[in-house]
Amino acid sequence: MQDPDILQEFLGESAENLTRLDHEMVELERRPQDRELLASIFRTVHTIKGTCGFFGYQRLEAIAHVAENILNELRNGTRALDTPLASLLLGAIDAIKRILAAIESTGVEGEVFEQGILADLDYALQHPGASNRREAVGVVEPAIEPPAPVGSVAIESCPPAPGPEPATPREHEAFATVRVDVGLLDRLMNLVGELVLTRNQVLQFNAAQDDAVLNGIAHRLNLITAELQERVMKTRMQPVSRVFNQFPRLVRDLAATLQKQITLEVEGAETELDRTLVEAIKDPLTHIVRNSCDHGIETPAQRRQQGKSPSGRLRLRAFHEGGQVNIEISDDGAGIDPERIRAKVVERGMRTAEQVARLSDREAVKLVFLPGFSTAQVVTNVSGRGVGMDVVRNHIEGIGGTVDLISHPGQGATVLIRIPLTLAIVPGLLVNAGGERFVIPQLSLHELIRLEGEAARTAIEYVHETPVLRRRNALLPVADLCHTLGLMAQPNPDELNIVVVQVDGRRFGLVVDAIHDTEEIVVKPLWQPLKSLNCYAGATILGDGRIALILDIGGIGIRAGVTMPAGHAGAVESGEGGKPVGPVADARRSLLLLRAGGLKRLAVPLSKVSRLENIPAEQVEFAAGRSVVQYRNRVLPLVSVSQLLDGFPPQQTDVLQAVVFRSGSQDIGLVVDEIVDIVEEEILSPFATDRPGLMGSAVVGGLVTDFLDLDAVTQWASTAPAGSLSKLEAALFTEEQMLAAEVAE
Amino acid sequence: MSTLYATFLVAGHYLGIDVLEVQEVLLEQRLTPIPLASAVVEGLINLRGQIVPAIDLRRVLKLPPAGSGQDRFNVVARSREGPVSLRVDEIGDVVELDAAGLSPPPENLDPAIGGLLRGLYKLQDRLLLVLDTARAIEVVRSAVSAANRSHYDAKTE
Numbered sequence: 001m002q003d004p005d006i007l008q009e010f011l012g013e014s015a016e017n018l019t020r021l022d023h024e025m026v027e028l029e030r031r032p033q034d035r036e037l038l039a040s041i042f043r044t045v046h047t048i049k050g051t052c053g054f055f056g057y058q059r060l061e062a063i064a065h066v067a068e069n070i071l072n073e074l075r076n077g078t079r080a081l082d083t084p085l086a087s088l089l090l091g092a093i094d095a096i097k098r099i100l101a102a103i104e105s106t107g108v109e110g111e112v113f114e115q116g117i118l119a120d121l122d123y124a125l126q127h128p129g130a131s132n133r134r135e136a137v138g139v140v141e142p143a144i145e146p147p148a149p150v151g152s153v154a155i156e157s158c159p160p161a162p163g164p165e166p167a168t169p170r171e172h173e174a175f176a177t178v179r180v181d182v183g184l185l186d187r188l189m190n191l192v193g194e195l196v197l198t199r200n201q202v203l204q205f206n207a208a209q210d211d212a213v214l215n216g217i218a219h220r221l222n223l224i225t226a227e228l229q230e231r232v233m234k235t236r237m238q239p240v241s242r243v244f245n246q247f248p249r250l251v252r253d254l255a256a257t258l259q260k261q262i263t264l265e266v267e268g269a270e271t272e273l274d275r276t277l278v279e280a281i282k283d284p285l286t287h288i289v290r291n292s293c294d295h296g297i298e299t300p301a302q303r304r305q306q307g308k309s310p311s312g313r314l315r316l317r318a319f320h321e322g323g324q325v326n327i328e329i330s331d332d333g334a335g336i337d338p339e340r341i342r343a344k345v346v347e348r349g350m351r352t353a354e355q356v357a358r359l360s361d362r363e364a365v366k367l368v369f370l371p372g373f374s375t376a377q378v379v380t381n382v383s384g385r386g387v388g389m390d391v392v393r394n395h396i397e398g399i400g401g402t403v404d405l406i407s408h409p410g411q412g413a414t415v416l417i418r419i420p421l422t423l424a425i426v427p428g429l430l431v432n433a434g435g436e437r438f439v440i441p442q443l444s445l446h447e448l449i450r451l452e453g454e455a456a457r458t459a460i461e462y463v464h465e466t467p468v469l470r471r472r473n474a475l476l477p478v479a480d481l482c483h484t485l486g487l488m489a490q491p492n493p494d495e496l497n498i499v500v501v502q503v504d505g506r507r508f509g510l511v512v513d514a515i516h517d518t519e520e521i522v523v524k525p526l527w528q529p530l531k532s533l534n535c536y537a538g539a540t541i542l543g544d545g546r547i548a549l550i551l552d553i554g555g556i557g558i559r560a561g562v563t564m565p566a567g568h569a570g571a572v573e574s575g576e577g578g579k580p581v582g583p584v585a586d587a588r589r590s591l592l593l594l595r596a597g598g599l600k601r602l603a604v605p606l607s608k609v610s611r612l613e614n615i616p617a618e619q620v621e622f623a624a625g626r627s628v629v630q631y632r633n634r635v636l637p638l639v640s641v642s643q644l645l646d647g648f649p650p651q652q653t654d655v656l657q658a659v660v661f662r663s664g665s666q667d668i669g670l671v672v673d674e675i676v677d678i679v680e681e682e683i684l685s686p687f688a689t690d691r692p693g694l695m696g697s698a699v700v701g702g703l704v705t706d707f708l709d710l711d712a713v714t715q716w717a718s719t720a721p722a723g724s725l726s727k728l729e730a731a732l733f734t735e736e737q738m739l740a741a742e743v744a745e
Numbered sequence: 746m747s748t749l750y751a752t753f754l755v756a757g758h759y760l761g762i763d764v765l766e767v768q769e770v771l772l773e774q775r776l777t778p779i780p781l782a783s784a785v786v787e788g789l790i791n792l793r794g795q796i797v798p799a800i801d802l803r804r805v806l807k808l809p810p811a812g813s814g815q816d817r818f819n820v821v822a823r824s825r826e827g828p829v830s831l832r833v834d835e836i837g838d839v840v841e842l843d844a845a846g847l848s849p850p851p852e853n854l855d856p857a858i859g860g861l862l863r864g865l866y867k868l869q870d871r872l873l874l875v876l877d878t879a880r881a882i883e884v885v886r887s888a889v890s891a892a893n894r895s896h897y898d899a900k901t902e
Contacts, residue, residue, distance in 0.1 A: 193794075194794045197794060434780070436777070436778065436780070485780035485781055486780055486781055487780050524795075524796045525796075526796070527789075527796075527797075527798040527826060527827070527829070528826045529826075529885065529886040529889045529890065530779060530782060530786070530798065530889060532889065532890045533779075533781055533782060533889075535780075535781055536779070539777075539789060539796045541791055541794060541796070545775075545791055546775060546777060546791070547777035547789045547790075547791050547796060548777070549777070549779065549780075549789075559781075
């Protein structure tokens with residue numbers, strides 16, 4: 001009997017090796033001359049063979065042995081790799097996988113007979129000319145054109161392998177890494193979550209105290225916790241290559257079966273996200289890739305007819321943007337014909353002809369996400385364009401992500417998936433309703449509206465007792481959160497707070513009693529029976545130790561009756577002036593993102609910013625009751641953003657972070673709590689606000705961002721009337737001095 | 746074979762559960778209500794970072810509701826889905842009783858209540874009702890989903 005731990009390690013390691021083998025084999029097919037790649041494949045197979053022998057798995061060993069021999073011939077240059085041979089070797093990898101799966105479930109090699117593949121391998125080994133035994137029997141081989149240039153020529157020109165393999169860096173890397181049980185990482189993440197909550201409590205307590213020592217400790221605790229949280233989250237991160245690596249093989253096989261030529265391009269495979277999410281995107285991505293190969297990319301003949309290169313391109317691209325991971329799957333195939341989608345939706349009775357006619361082409365294409373659009377229900381089934389795209393969307397939205405589809409008929413289609421980096425700690429907006437606090441996940445947020453006085457009383461109108469809000473020529477359905485949850489409302493006729501949320505591409509307004517800050521919250525699971533309420537996505541513990549429920553916006557929408565389970569989409573969307581919100585180049589702006597006081601995401605156009613400065617707190621002086629600092633022989637007025645916007649003094653720190661910008665001839669320093677990032681992002685759905693100091697807000701990188709009004713800052717910095725400066729100068733300096741100063745500039 | 750029972754009072758009734766099922770006993774905790782959930786679940790409590798549902802045993806046992814402002818105790822019991830707090834009026838002693846002395850619930854007792862009991866002990870001065878924790882939690886579970894269903898039924902009518 002084997003030690004189960006060692007066996008488990010062997011299985012884990014082999015699984016990783018085999019995934020890599022898949023990837024490398026396909027790569028080798030493309031670059032048969034790559035000796036390093038070949039050496040790596042040979043080593044991996046050799047390792048598998050060795051360990052199989054050690055564990056006494058004879059069947060495994062036999063397959064690995066013959067495969068190794070063939071690889072050895074390839075390595076020695078005595079035989080060349082062609083497509084049938086590559087298929088055969090891939091088949092051998094599959095056989096090894098099947099046997100390993102049997103070992104994992106039963107502990108023995110089991111009933112799996114892999115005689116066929118073994119015979120094929122043996123035959124190939126003994127007949128170097130004909131690499132496939134079945135060719136004689138007339139089995140149709142995939143019609144992939146062999147990769148050019150023909151490998152044998154290149155290999156012959158290489159010197160034969162000089163004896164033993166040179167030592168590789170791979171072996172040394174092993175010492176720098178440790179294998180850790182995933183359960184341990186999960187436990188660590190939970191503990192960090194606890195620590196984050198405790199930190200929040202300490203910070204809240206500290207804010208109420210006036211103790212310099214405690215303040216210092218709290219500040220340090222804050223920094224360390226943030227860093228620890230980031231690092232622990234990093235340990236759980238895995239590159240998306242874990243999923244991407246399967247695609248070269250999948251695409252190759254699909255291309256062979258479909259008689260197509262497909263080149264797969266992968267970009268950003270090193271992009272990392274939480275391991276649970278890597279698992280979760282595997283099926284949806286596989287499905288989309290299958291769809292693209294099957295229905296997107298045309299056959300070589302069709303492509304030639306349209307003047308395209310016979311080989312189709314499938315591109316996978318992953319990248320970070322705005323705290324989220326974006327994954328793009330694009331092909332240069334036929335795209336999706338919006339007319340066909342419209343026709344099909346009408347034919348299935350899911351929409352009326354008038355409804356679909358109103359939709360823009362871009363919106364019409366998105367109808368493939370409708371539940372029941374396709375007849376097939378299973379994700380893995382491949383039949384008909386848009387098979388189970390609703391399942392894909394459900395999967396992605398289930399992990400807090402979004403899916404978008406853009407099609408250019410005749411030129412290709414792109415599926416864009418956005419997913420959060422992690423699910424354990426997410427930003428959320430705290431709101432009050434009926435005396436209780438609730439959290440709205442930031443991902444569902446679209447915009448915040450606050451109306452006061454007369455506007456608050458008249459903003460909501462009723463269509464047949466259905467409350468709606470007029471917003472930029474569109475009517476937004478509105479629901480009262482208190483009413484929806486059956487809570488006692490605490491009406492305040494002079495104030496109306498509406499959180500506009502978005503779910504499944506549909507928007508609605510939620511009326512709440514008060515809107516608080518956004519906070520990093522640790523998502524805790526809810527007692528299982530309570531999940532059936534479909535209104536709460538979980539719960540979290542706030543800084544004061546109290547619990548707040550996290551709202552499931554989709555469920556709330558359905559309960560409130562503002563969204564239908566299988567929706568009347570489009571109406572709301574197209575009402576927004578029908579303007580497609582595509583990636584328009586000129587909507588992208590470079591922004592400096594800041595955090596100050598209660599505002600977690602403030603933006604200033606980067607073009608206005610002269611410099612970023614760190615100013616030691618002891619250098620700050622006061623002139624006429626205002627904070628100033630001597631800066632490049634001038635006096636730089638400092639404006640605290642949190643003071644300006646919230647009326648609170650800025651955080652006490654040893655070093656002030658300042659954004660210096662120029663207004664007229666005057667430099668002004670904006671003191672902020674943190675300079676978060678510089679981004680180049682699209683600015684979506686801007687809306688004005690009447691909050692002094694802010695110009696308005698917009699969605700930047702998927703998050704609502706407030707835009708600072710620099711004119712207001714300037715005014716605040718110099719309330720003195722214009723002209724008083726020259727009066728002062730005249731009183732202080734002689735004319736010559738002033739002239740000299742001007743020349744010196 | 747004797748068993749240790751943690752005992753408590755609920756609306757004048759003397760109840761007990763196997764001590765092995767008890768994780769801990771807490772004084773009155775701040776409750777966060779769960780809108781729309783059945784009243785059987787009084788709310789959520791923060792048990793050192795873990796979010797635990799608090800169950801009103803009075804409602805589970807169809808006893809009159811507690812007066813407002815009355816402090817109550819939480820008997821945190823282990824369940825399949827993690828700890829669950831049973832809200833009780835007062836905490837009693839831990840008593841050791843012989844399994845042989847356990848008699849079935851009387852036949853004229855409402856079966857909805859009798860079904861929640863493992864049985865009872867006829868003690869000298871009073872009766873000790875032995876609660877079947879798993880059953881009680883099961884009752885809560887079905888009450889929660891029933892409340893949810895009735896909401897949707899009402900909507901579709």
